[in-house]
Amino acid sequence: MEVKVLGPGCPNCEKTMNVVMDAIRESGIMANVTKVTDYAEIAKMGVLSTPGVVVDGQVKCAGKVPTKEEVISWLKGE
Amino acid sequence: MENLECACASEQKLKRENPKSKFFYWFWGLVLLGIWTLLYKSLLPFSQWFAFSLLALKPGSHLGEAVQFFVYDTPKVILLLTLVVFLVGIVRSYFSPERTRKILAGKRESVGNVLAALLGIVTPFCSCSAVPLFIGFVTAGIPLGVTFSFLISAPMVNEIALVLLYGLLGWKIAALYLFTGLFVAIVAGFVIGRLNLEHYIEDWVLKIRTDANVVTEDKKSFEQRIEYALQSVKDIVGKVWIYIVIGIAVGAGIHGYVPEDFMASIMGKSSWWSVPLAVIIGVPMYSNAAGIVPVVEALLGKGAALGTVLAFMMSVIALSLPEMLILRKVLKKRLIIVFASIVAMGILLVGYIFNLVI
Numbered sequence: 001m002e003v004k005v006l007g008p009g010c011p012n013c014e015k016t017m018n019v020v021m022d023a024i025r026e027s028g029i030m031a032n033v034t035k036v037t038d039y040a041e042i043a044k045m046g047v048l049s050t051p052g053v054v055v056d057g058q059v060k061c062a063g064k065v066p067t068k069e070e071v072i073s074w075l076k077g078e
Numbered sequence: 079m080e081n082l083e084c085a086c087a088s089e090q091k092l093k094r095e096n097p098k099s100k101f102f103y104w105f106w107g108l109v110l111l112g113i114w115t116l117l118y119k120s121l122l123p124f125s126q127w128f129a130f131s132l133l134a135l136k137p138g139s140h141l142g143e144a145v146q147f148f149v150y151d152t153p154k155v156i157l158l159l160t161l162v163v164f165l166v167g168i169v170r171s172y173f174s175p176e177r178t179r180k181i182l183a184g185k186r187e188s189v190g191n192v193l194a195a196l197l198g199i200v201t202p203f204c205s206c207s208a209v210p211l212f213i214g215f216v217t218a219g220i221p222l223g224v225t226f227s228f229l230i231s232a233p234m235v236n237e238i239a240l241v242l243l244y245g246l247l248g249w250k251i252a253a254l255y256l257f258t259g260l261f262v263a264i265v266a267g268f269v270i271g272r273l274n275l276e277h278y279i280e281d282w283v284l285k286i287r288t289d290a291n292v293v294t295e296d297k298k299s300f301e302q303r304i305e306y307a308l309q310s311v312k313d314i315v316g317k318v319w320i321y322i323v324i325g326i327a328v329g330a331g332i333h334g335y336v337p338e339d340f341m342a343s344i345m346g347k348s349s350w351w352s353v354p355l356a357v358i359i360g361v362p363m364y365s366n367a368a369g370i371v372p373v374v375e376a377l378l379g380k381g382a383a384l385g386t387v388l389a390f391m392m393s394v395i396a397l398s399l400p401e402m403l404i405l406r407k408v409l410k411k412r413l414i415i416v417f418a419s420i421v422a423m424g425i426l427l428v429g430y431i432f433n434l435v436i
Contacts, residue, residue: 043213
């Protein structure tokens with residue numbers, strides 16, 4: 001499973017990263033997390049407001065810090 | 079939450095989905111609104127009691143007036159802000175930059191400029207995502223000028239500025255600010271569009287192709303919208319309250335101690351150079367609306383002209399060095415300079431018009 005956290009490095013992006021890591025740890029799902037800071041990459045995925053979370057190529061959220069429960073549900077593919 | 083369980087239990091049969099939630103939110107919404115109104119109504123007597131009875135300061139004395147102003151205005155503005163940020167949060171939960179882009183894509187320029195400026199008010203936007211937003215708009219085929227209309231209006235015409243202006247200076251000035259802010263955003267964007275500056279966008283940006291329809295819209299439930307609004311209250315009020323306190327403290331100091339009409343000579347109507355000077359000082363300054371409005375209010379009270387002060391405020395909020403540095407990643411220097419000058423000229427115009435009319 002590929003998880004991408006999109007954000008140029010603002011405080012909210014850091015928070016999102018932590019939430020995602022927590023969610024992965026808690027759910028026990030194996031996932032590869034990468035941080036995308038390049039604006040061109042972010043824009044290509046169609047995200048206009050950071051932070052964003054992309055799971056297996058699908059944009060799950062943009063413009064807000066997700067909750068741990070939300071991230072877990074994306075990981076489980078719900 | 080606990081004490082509501084019993085109130086709901088009897089009604090549970092009536093509701094199928096989310097048995098508690100809707101009632102829960104409406105109930106607490108009304109209770110909180112009641113408390114809010116009570117608090118708001120009692121602020122003035124409280125501030126007078128606090129300054130003149132408890133601290134035994136003399137009404138009319140410098141210190142007494144400054145303390146009363148501070149004790150009255152700080153909670154008043156924070157209360158107003160909380161309510162408005164919540165309501166705006168509900169409205170914003172219906173909008174997203176992705177959705178705004180979809181609306182703007184394929185609109186003609188003039189209509190697009192107006193629409194972009196209006197959407198700038200309600201679209202949730204933070205200047206830290208100015209760059210992905212810019213790329214996303216331009217690469218989806220939204221004209222450069224329309225994109226700029228949005229980028230100018232989004233930070234400048236915002237609920238914080240309007241609430242503060244309303245709370246401290248009354249609805250007329252708040253309305254003036256709203257309309258002139260939109261005017262500057264629309265006209266500046268339109269002019270930038272006419273100048274055909276597309277080749278001053280960094281080349282790599284134009285190579286990206288994005289589709290305005292990619293992002294899936296998430297449907298929010300009633301509860302989620304409330305949560306969203308509450309979260310934005312937490313974020314925004316949590317972030318700006320300190321600026322409001324500092325701003326009002328500075329304002330209170332000016333109120334109590336700077337002599338009446340002191341500002342008239344520097345920022346008054348009579349001096350033609352006061353408006354450009356205000357803009358020149360304002361552009362490199364970086365403050366959000368929360369910090370600047372209380373100062374603006376105090377300046378006005380000391381005889382500064384409305385147009386000059388509005389120009390100052392707009393240039394502080396709308397044009398900031400950090401934002402331009404961020405935009406430098408996608409725009410060539412010349413376009414940034416053109417953008418800043420056109421917006422500055424629009425603001426100058428607003429300043430002069432107000433000084434002339436009022």
